Amino acid sequence: MIRPNGLSRRGALQLGAATAALPLVHIRTAGAAGRVSIGFWDHWVPGGNDIMQKQVDTWAAKNKVEVQADFITGNGNKLGMTGAAEAQAKAGHDALAFFNWDVHNYADALEPIDDVMGRLIAANGQPNPTCTYLAKPKGHWVAVPTSSGTQTKPPCARIGWFKTQGLDLQAMYPAHPGKTGLQGEWTWDSFLKYAEAARKDGLTFGLGMGGNNNTDGIDMHGALFRSFGATLIDSEGAIQLDSPEVHQVLEFARRLVKFYPDDAVSYDDASNNRALIAGKSALIFNPPSAWAVAKRDAPAVAADCWTFPAPKGPKGRFVPTASFFWGVYNFSPNKEAAKALIEYLMQRPQVEARCNAVAGYDLPPYEKLLDFKIWEDVEPPKGTVYNYPIRPWHDQQASLTASEASPDVAVQIYNRAIHNQMLARLKEDQTIPQVVAWARDELEGFTR
Secondary structure: OOOOOOOOHHHHHHHHHHHHHOOOOOOOOOOOOOEEEEEEEOOOOOOHHHHHHHHHHHHHHHHOOEEEEEEEOOHHHHHHHHHHHHHHHOOOOOEEEEEOOHHHHOHHHEOOOHHHHHHHHHHHOOEOHHHHHHHOHHHOOOOEEEEEEEEEOOEEEEHHHHHHOOOOHHHHOOOOOOOOOOHHHOEHHHHHHHHHHHHHOOOOOOOOOOOOOOHHHHHHHHHHHHHOOOOOEOOOOOEOOOOHHHHHHHHHHHHHHHHOOOOHHHOOOOHHHHHHHOOOOOEEEOOOHHHHHHHHHOHHHHOOEEEOOOOEEOOEEEEEEEEEEEEEEOOOOOHHHHHHHHHHHOOHHHHHHHHHHOOOOOOOOEHHHOOOOHHHHOOOOOOOOOOOOOOHHHOEEEEOOOOOOOHHHHHHHHHOOHHHHHHHHHHOOOOHHHHHHHHHHHHHHHHO
């Protein structure tokens, strides 16, 4: 997946000037009555940029607007650095794609967009809570949650291996609506049992505890903590490390990390993908990118993969999310046209066409846009990513690591990979009191 910038706001701003040399791809229409420039995330799925270009061209021709559309890679943090540089310089695109915390980081430079969101919510339903948390500071929307790049990171596991352990993943979470009796048994306690069995079989679960370049691990462990009701810092800024819930999840994690890969502390966001594709892992947490690459490079592995909801903990079932947004700068000379383009792109026909073009990778973060047929049709095996979206019958909630705290504190917890580092210390045989003491020192620095 594309990871967030892993930088503080100040650090990002300092690095932002480097984006002046970024290579850009332009789309222009002739005879335009106005000009708009917009920077999109450069989609990793072949065809993702092409369908976006066609939709931009259609809108531009109809409205007689000259559109410059730039596709900016997330690799090397170039997309994040572009936002940092433009927010600081107050010049650049009229609108830009933002990832996760960048909306909060640059909210002061973004135009309120409540009017557009009001119409989109009326048509598409409410956005998921993590999008609201990130893009609606002080009660006003400053960016539009987009489907382009937005994802969940549920388990993706090997069907055959789990069957040898007596669990039929496809029967537990089939590719059609409704609950099954097996779903209630998919808990973190059963997850621990299967993790131990995989380790004994030489497969392991591909779970990492790396730094801020291991956002898959950060997101997965944040969801684990939430499922136990464990909060590091609450919304009032109070450190909660002494709570029973934190000690309960750390006691569970102390047992779980024994079965992580030996190199888990050095994992990055490609490590789990490689482990699955190479046939070395029985389960990872990831969007369908690992499955898609396996479909190309290891077809037998891809045909044996099934995506399904996260395990349930004492406080519920939480799935990691990663969200993208489109925001319009308040220094833009053509705000209304930029807002109109974004609104057009987020209408149902355009969203579904783009989702189809990328084989269901993009997840619309609106409740009424989760009924597209693409997730049912994708194969092999047929329906393998049907349970990738958050379905009403999953009893599953979206999770953004550290979002129990206010965004200015949460972004520091996230970028410092505090949850990962706590578990890494448990794997190194530090005691729970030692881990809590280390975390307290870190968290106190964030709240000063």
